[in-house]
Amino acid sequence: MANLLSPGDRVVVPVAGYFGDRFAKIATAFGADVRRIDYEWGSAVRAEDVDAALAEAPAKAVLAQHSETSTGVIHDIEAIGKVTKKADVLLVVDVISSLGAVPYEGDAWGVDVGIGGSQKAFSATPGLAFVSVSDRAWEATKKAKNPRFYFDWALYKQAYELKSPENPFTPAISLMLGMRAALRRYFDEGQEAVLERHRILSAAVKDGVRALGLDLSGEHLERAWAVTAVRAPEGIDGDELVAKVRTDHGIILAPGQGPMKGKVFRIGHLGNYDRFDIIRCLAALELTLEEMGYPVKRGSGVAAAEQVFAQRSPRATLAE
Numbered sequence: 001m002a003n004l005l006s007p008g009d010r011v012v013v014p015v016a017g018y019f020g021d022r023f024a025k026i027a028t029a030f031g032a033d034v035r036r037i038d039y040e041w042g043s044a045v046r047a048e049d050v051d052a053a054l055a056e057a058p059a060k061a062v063l064a065q066h067s068e069t070s071t072g073v074i075h076d077i078e079a080i081g082k083v084t085k086k087a088d089v090l091l092v093v094d095v096i097s098s099l100g101a102v103p104y105e106g107d108a109w110g111v112d113v114g115i116g117g118s119q120k121a122f123s124a125t126p127g128l129a130f131v132s133v134s135d136r137a138w139e140a141t142k143k144a145k146n147p148r149f150y151f152d153w154a155l156y157k158q159a160y161e162l163k164s165p166e167n168p169f170t171p172a173i174s175l176m177l178g179m180r181a182a183l184r185r186y187f188d189e190g191q192e193a194v195l196e197r198h199r200i201l202s203a204a205v206k207d208g209v210r211a212l213g214l215d216l217s218g219e220h221l222e223r224a225w226a227v228t229a230v231r232a233p234e235g236i237d238g239d240e241l242v243a244k245v246r247t248d249h250g251i252i253l254a255p256g257q258g259p260m261k262g263k264v265f266r267i268g269h270l271g272n273y274d275r276f277d278i279i280r281c282l283a284a285l286e287l288t289l290e291e292m293g294y295p296v297k298r299g300s301g302v303a304a305a306e307q308v309f310a311q312r313s314p315r316a317t318l319a320e
């Protein structure tokens with residue numbers, strides 16, 4: 001917002017969950033004229049709606065999530081990128097929980113600014129964010145009048161382009177060393193293998209919870225490899241379930257946010273996870289549901305997950 005916008009710039013923000021809502025709030029805080037496109041949470045953003053909002057009046061940028069972590073839904077950034085390109089509008093994408101978990105092709109999709117973080121699929125310590133900046137976005141930043149200093153991209157670029165590259169300010173070195181270790185692990189496993197592991201773990205989670213008779217929430221589940229949102233069964237409060245799984249088994253699920261509070265709970269499978277993390281989680285879920293009075297066939301969730309793993313081991317790609 002500081003690097004791209006001037007006060008009063010119109011931005012279009014699809015809001016289909018907590019992080020979309022936050023993006024709109026950040027833009028408002030930075031003086032933008034925010035045109036929200038509101039969806040029911042759990043929906044996928046439709047490129048046609050973005051197109052229509054851009055046709056109403058000129059805009060500087062579209063701000064969207066790739067992975068809306070509050071609902072688990074992966075938005076079709078490629079389709080939105082075609083719309084923003086046609087309209088000659090910047091596309092700014094929060095890829096914080098998608099980068100390293102689901103396929104992402106920033107340049108090919110026409111993303112101008114992609115914003116990633118250290119703490120999600122890379123499983124590094126929280127505290128670092130990084131951005132990719134297209135040529136178009138570099139041009140835009142020269143004209144952007146919003147105040148900025150510490151996070152002024154130009155300062156980082158200047159320092160980086162020195163003969164001996166520098167940081168404009170003292171960097172968070174300890175966090176960067178952690179991020180380096182995380183990236184080494186990521187590249188050792190291999191980018192494709194990491195994605196395949198996320199795909200398989202998410203398939204196992206989905207089949208596991210379905211085998212327990214629970215319903216999943218959200219559109220386009222086939223591409224939701226980062227987070228699975230599950231509807232709490234009738235008569236069971238999702239927040240209580242999350243709390244009990246944590247207290248009794250030390251496994252941390254995520255509660256529903258906003259309008260989904262208590263109605264869904266979320267299972268994160270992005271990051272440095274493997275088969276037995278999923279199996280343990282499903283076993284804990286079975287035991288807890290049973291204790292809360294929801295009838296389960298013991299072992300059915302775990303069995304469904306094992307069935308997925310028997311077809312293809314997530315680490316097999318690494319071994320091949």
Ligand SMILES: *Cc1c(COP(=O)(O)O)cnc(C)c1O
Pocket residue numbers: 019065067068069094096097117120
């Ligand atoms: C985690 C996350 C963020 C960062 O939010 P924090 O409150 O700083 O953790 C931003 N966007 C998305 C989509 C996220 O999943």
